Amino acid sequence: GAVVSQHPSRVICKSGTSVKIECRSLDFQATTMFWYRQFPKQSLMLMATSNEGSKATYEQGVEKDKFLINHASLTLSTLTVTSAHPEDSSFYICSASLVGLAGREQFFGPGTRLTVL
Amino acid sequence: AQTVTQSQPEMSVQEAETVTLSCTYDTSESDYYLFWYKQPPSRQMILVIRQEAYKQQNATENRFSVNFQKAAKSFSLKISDSQLGDAAMYFCAYTIGAGNMLTFGGGTRLMVKP
Numbered sequence: 001g002a003v004v005s006q007h008p009s010r011v012i013c014k015s016g017t018s019v020k021i022e023c024r025s026l027d028f029q030a031t032t033m034f035w036y037r038q039f040p041k042q043s044l045m046l047m048a049t050s051n052e053g054s055k056a057t058y059e060q061g062v063e064k065d066k067f068l069i070n071h072a073s074l075t076l077s078t079l080t081v082t083s084a085h086p087e088d089s090s091f092y093i094c095s096a097s098l099v100g101l102a103g104r105e106q107f108f109g110p111g112t113r114l115t116v117l
Numbered sequence: 118a119q120t121v122t123q124s125q126p127e128m129s130v131q132e133a134e135t136v137t138l139s140c141t142y143d144t145s146e147s148d149y150y151l152f153w154y155k156q157p158p159s160r161q162m163i164l165v166i167r168q169e170a171y172k173q174q175n176a177t178e179n180r181f182s183v184n185f186q187k188a189a190k191s192f193s194l195k196i197s198d199s200q201l202g203d204a205a206m207y208f209c210a211y212t213i214g215a216g217n218m219l220t221f222g223g224g225t226r227l228m229v230k231p
Contacts, residue, residue, distance in 0.1 A: 043221045108162035
């Protein structure tokens with residue numbers, strides 16, 4: 001099946017620094033990638049939808065200047081958490097949508113646990 | 118607003134028994150897809166089963182099957198012959214038309230007792 005990787009799997013950073021998370025589709029081209037945030041014991045909350053070569057579409061309440069998303073190619077999207085604060089600590093998950101697949105299935109990365117001290 | 122509701126925060130089942138997880142959704146669209154995802158302790162989201170709304174036949178995948186009631190906007194997941202490895206969070210979700218953005222329910226934690 002289609003594989004999506006995320007790097008890093010865990011990151012600990014100091015408050016005020018920026019952190020970049022990469023999401024790659026390894027064996028397929030993804031026109032659309034999605035970024036989710038998941039707090040403990042809660043569901044996935046969509047943060048933004050990222051289309052290759054265009055600006056990301058952010059969900060209501062998500063600060064686009066804080067969560068910078070770049071989708072430079074059909075296999076790579078990055079999420080940069082700028083000036084991170086402890087309240088940004090969370091589990092971030094990306095997913096990718098397979099080009100041309102009628103079922104519109106999303107393939108998920110393994111997630112990145114961000115801890116901001 | 119389009120929503121997905123999972124009314125059971127936690128469920129428990131004896132190994133080898135059958136359990137049904139509930140899901141209801143709300144949409145005015147006619148073209149949509151429904152999914153059940155499993156999230157084990159590793160946090161990796163795994164697709165369990167998918168149902169196209171235009172299909173009347175309920176989807177099945179080995180021990181997993183759904184009861185899709187379109188008029189009632191209900192999409193329950195039945196797990197037969199439950200195994201210890203089935204213990205996980207289960208999320209119901211749907212996507213509409215060409216947008217393919219997933220809307221998730223709140224999740225149900227399934228515990229499997231040996």
